[in-house]
């Protein structure tokens with residue numbers, strides 16, 4: 207299960223959740239950069255990919271298989287489409303969970319045309335037999351199609367045209383090494399810098415015909431948790447507010463007021479995130495406290511606290527997971543406008559010193 211996974215209670219329907227909801231899916235198509243030059247940030251991955259694709263084009267061949275790993279909403283699906291566009295190749299889109307049987311994969315593979323890009327989202331969730339079929343397809347451009355059942359079953363080898371597999375995963379660590387090794391190039395997507403997210407906001411605002419000032423874009427960017435999908439979603443909510451409660455222009459004040467209404471604070475924490483921090487500070491003196499106790503205190507499932515709220519709090523340096531339990535960092539006290547307790551007299555300071 208990935209962080210912000212829909213299957214975690216409390217993980218869906220968050221304004222700051224990184225997994226796409228229905229509205230995102232409808233709007234994102236219009237907001238996706240179409241080629242590498244339009245793709246903002248991810249400098250390293252972009253340059254590496256540019257080389258891989260340019261070299262393949264120069265050879266007049268098919269690009270090597272590409273694995274894209276990174277948190278939801280960072281641009282993996284977008285990049286896969288860009289790869290196809292840059293290679294002037296058609297793209298076929300499917301996902302690990304959609305391929306339950308090796309036969310499902312065989313029928314997709316056998317219908318690929320030469321140079322086609324096969325995008326396999328959530329590749330870590332593919333079934334075992336399909337995975338093994340994929341090994342051979344990636345390496346030798348060949349599959350064995352099994353016809354019949356039982357002792358009479360025969361495997362008919364089938365040649366495939368050269369194609370480019372683009373796999374995406376939020377959990378590169380879950381991929382079996384034989385699969386990982388068959389990718390010629392792996393791009394690790396990082397969270398975006400605020401300045402990059404500002405460019406994402408400006409670009410999307412242009413496409414959505416929303417007028418946004420530099421400070422307005424910065425305000426949205428700083429609350430977007432390093433994630434373009436969240437930046438685009440916050441922009442849409444801020445636009446609503448600007449239309450209904452202001453003159454339609456998104457400046458800093460409008461953005462801040464709108465996101466206050468939606469309970470997304472200056473660092474991008476939402477109500478759940480703050481409830482966890484507040485319980486940790488106010489009820490447990492900043493910790494350490496066990497996860498289960500903390501979850502009961504905020505009235506949430508253990509998994510919700512651990513998988514929905516904590517990853518971002520840890521990444522932001524507001525909360526630490528220690529062997530003795532969850533601990534608030536000094537930054538957490540400051541963020542909630544509280545004074546950290548003085549270290550006990552004669553003690554060696556708290557977990558984080560003074």
Ligand SMILES: Nc1ncnc2c1ncn2[C@@H]1O[C@H](COP(=O)(O)OP(=O)(O)O)[C@@H](O)[C@H]1O
Pocket residue numbers: 233234235237238239244245246247248277278279280281282283284285406434435438
């Ligand atoms: N580098 C980027 N520049 C501009 N927009 C981006 C970028 N990366 C992602 N986006 C936008 O964020 C949204 C989510 O991207 P997507 O590729 O679907 O993420 P993922 O597949 O990693 O979950 C899309 O609307 C896309 O347009």
Ligand SMILES: [Mg+2]
Pocket residue numbers: 282283284327
């Ligand atoms: Mg995606």
